[in-house]
Amino acid sequence: xxxxxxxxxxxxxxxxxxxxxxxxxxxxxxxxxxxxxxxxxxxxxxxxxxxxxxxxxxxxxxxxxxxxxxxxxxxxxxxxxxxxxxxxxxxxxxxxxxxxxxxxxxxxxx
Amino acid sequence: xxxxxxxxxxxxxxxxxxxxxxxxxxxxxxxxxxxxxxxxxxxxxxxxxxxxxxxxxxxxxxxxxxxxxxxxxxxxxxxxxxxxxxxxxxxxxxxxxxxxxxxxxxxxxxxxxx
Numbered sequence: 001x002x003x004x005x006x007x008x009x010x011x012x013x014x015x016x017x018x019x020x021x022x023x024x025x026x027x028x029x030x031x032x033x034x035x036x037x038x039x040x041x042x043x044x045x046x047x048x049x050x051x052x053x054x055x056x057x058x059x060x061x062x063x064x065x066x067x068x069x070x071x072x073x074x075x076x077x078x079x080x081x082x083x084x085x086x087x088x089x090x091x092x093x094x095x096x097x098x099x100x101x102x103x104x105x106x107x108x109x110x
Numbered sequence: 111x112x113x114x115x116x117x118x119x120x121x122x123x124x125x126x127x128x129x130x131x132x133x134x135x136x137x138x139x140x141x142x143x144x145x146x147x148x149x150x151x152x153x154x155x156x157x158x159x160x161x162x163x164x165x166x167x168x169x170x171x172x173x174x175x176x177x178x179x180x181x182x183x184x185x186x187x188x189x190x191x192x193x194x195x196x197x198x199x200x201x202x203x204x205x206x207x208x209x210x211x212x213x214x215x216x217x218x219x220x221x222x223x224x
Contacts, residue, residue, distance in 0.1 A: 004152075033213070043200060043215040086153070097143055097155035097168050098213065 002027040006087050006101035014109055019074040021104045023087030026068065033098060034061050034072050035086040043086070046072070077108045111136050116201050116216035123191045123223045131186040131219050133201030141204045142184040143168075143213070144176065146197040153200065159184055191223045 003026040013019055023032070034046045047054050047061040049070065054061050058077075063070040074081055084105050088098040117132040133142065144156040155168030159178040173195060175187045184203075188195060201216040 035215075041198065041218050041220075043218075045212050045214070048212050088153070096141075096160065096166065097145075097158050098153070099155075100153040102150065102152040 002029065002089055002091060002099045004087055004089055004099055004101040006085075006104050008104060009102070010105045010107075012107045012109065013077055015078060017077050017108075019077050019081070019106065019108075021072045021085050021087075021106070023070045023072070023101055024068060025087075025089045025099075027091065028065075028068070029089040029091055031090040032063055032070050033088040033090065034070075035088060037084040037086060037103070039083070046085075074106075079108045079110055082107050113137065114201055114203055114214050114216040116199075116219050118219060119217065120220050121222070123188075123221065125192060125223060127191050128187070128189050129191065129221075130188075131199055131201075131221075133184040133186070133203075133216055134182055135184075135201075135203040135214070136182060137203065137205075137214065138181070139203035139205055139214070140181075141206065142178065143202045143204075144174070144184065144186045145200045145202065146170065147200060147218075148197050156186065156199075191221075193223045195221065196223045197221060 005024045007022045031050045037043045049063040058075045060073040084103040086103045087101040114135045143158040145153045147153045154170050157176040159165045162181040165176045177185045199219045202213040204213045
């Protein structure tokens with residue numbers, strides 16, 4: 001079973017700061033997802049990665065397959081970025097469903 | 111498109127009662143999933159379906175049953191609810207399991223079993 005570890009568990013920063021959230025997993029995967037869960041509870045998919053780097057607005061996600069590690073960066077952070085960010089891996093190879101990290105609770109203060 | 115919808119949004123059950131959670135998607139997705147989310151545990155897969163008429167067990171299937179009679183609907187049943195099943199339940203759907211295609215989540219159902 002793949003173990004997914006996120007760090008930090010909690011992060012409080014000031015508006016405008018550069019944010020990095022890390023995710024490590026123990027077994028090879030076919031894809032990694034970054035998800036965002038707002039205080040209201042809804043979950044939205046931010047990125048799906050199998051290699052390299054993706055960028056969407058102020059969000060950047062990278063993955064290093066050899067090191068089994070991914071990072072999510074937020075540039076010019078804003079209070080509306082406050083949410084729980086969840087890393088999840090998809091094993092592939094016939095297995096189904098995602099294995100999730102426990103999430104990083106991010107608070108951006110004005 | 112409504113995306114993925116879940117019914118009901120909230121429910122309180124007494125121990126031993128039964129209920130069915132309904133998930134519906136209008137994106138013609140083949141794959142559908144039921145997850146539960148508990149504090150400090152992260153999301154965990156309960157059951158999933160790779161197509162109409164098929165279901166399979168996930169990580170935490172005990173105490174739950176599922177059915178996928180129509181492609182757009184995925185039902186999660188609790189035959190005899192227990193306090194340990196107090197949780198937030200999320201349904202998700204995706205086009206294809208291979209390569210981990212993007213999953214679309216419903217808004218969640220908050221279930222309390224007393």
